Amino acid sequence: MEECPGVRVKLIGRLKNTKTAFHVDIGIGDVVVPKPVARAFPTQLEGFMEPVVLSYPLESIVSEKLDAVVSRGELTSRMKDFYDLHYLAPHCQFRCTGTAGGHLSDVSTSGYSYREAHGGCGEAPR
Template identity: 40%
Template sequence: MTPTQFSAKTRNVARETGLNPQLVQRHYMMDKFLEKIAESSYQDDFILKGGFLLGSKYGISTRSTIDIDTTIRRFKATEENILKVFNDLVKQSTKEGIKFEIKSISETREADYYPGFQVKLFGYLENTRVPFKMDLTTGDSILPEVTKHKHKLMFEDKIIEIPAYPIEQIIAEKLSATLSFGVDNSRAKDFYDLYTIPKLEEIDQKSLYKSVRNTFSKRGNLEKLESYYDRSMESIANSIELKDRWDKYKKENPFAKDISYDETVDSIKQILNECIEQEKISDQRKR
């Protein structure tokens, strides 16, 4: 693929989806890097999660992102190990002539729960340079079990398989973060996801409750779920700051433009209420 062809293809997708062409270019480079992982000896070491997984499931016109979120397993998360793995992954160009380069590796911590690393990379197609990031966490407790996700590549009729979070775990972590951050939450994308996912997925409520309860407990939140609802939901619903952040998110992401802040809050309330009901049923059975 030439840079001219690459530019034309990404412009076409941008026009069809209403997304920024640079975002489409970045998505393509992340696509090709994920393909490298899926076809390497590290294919089972990275568990896909977050916005890229949701965009893969529902389409980038419904959910776009600027990075790849993963959890790593089967190797110890040290800078030395991660550098070795990524050096192996970027060693060879793709069949399209894309070369990847590691810019930096830095240690991170996701909301004080999971230690991890962020790897910044460049994808090069001749003189075209596209930056993207890959976030790696470790220590996640995943319930139900990891699934095998089939991801269709953007510009070709090809599907790759990669381990991925079950949808219940995605909801559980976003719900936990939403209640933990409260009115200080800057993650408007979580409000969008907690509104959208229940409309696109058939979710088993018992399985979701188990995942939510497990996630809350692993993060040190051992009280009944109802107490977190009572403590946080009213202030979240009435927060001017959160409403303003949501309005900004809507302006920047055309797929969210017709969704009101109140609708996202109602969806979060419904998810949590259903989990509260499951917890009450579970408690009754234990008596």
């Protein structure tokens, strides 16, 4: 599976005497099927607004993780994909159907068939 280009931004969050290092990965040029969704991230501190960012829809996340697990098989070192799928299954609603409407089978065929036809990553035709 080809990795699409992106940017990793490394940041340090500070709150009084506490510092926390973290990173944000930003994907560039990957096909997102269905369209990206605005997602609010709750804060743990009162008085702070929830940041809202565009992200992959749940169907794309599950489809990409399933593909990584199946295509890499025993060679995968990405145990986080197994954990994420284990967590998402009971906590989120998604369907695996062959009908149009942004379900898992639509996502898996749309993104990957575009990559095969166009030699890798890129923006999906509109």
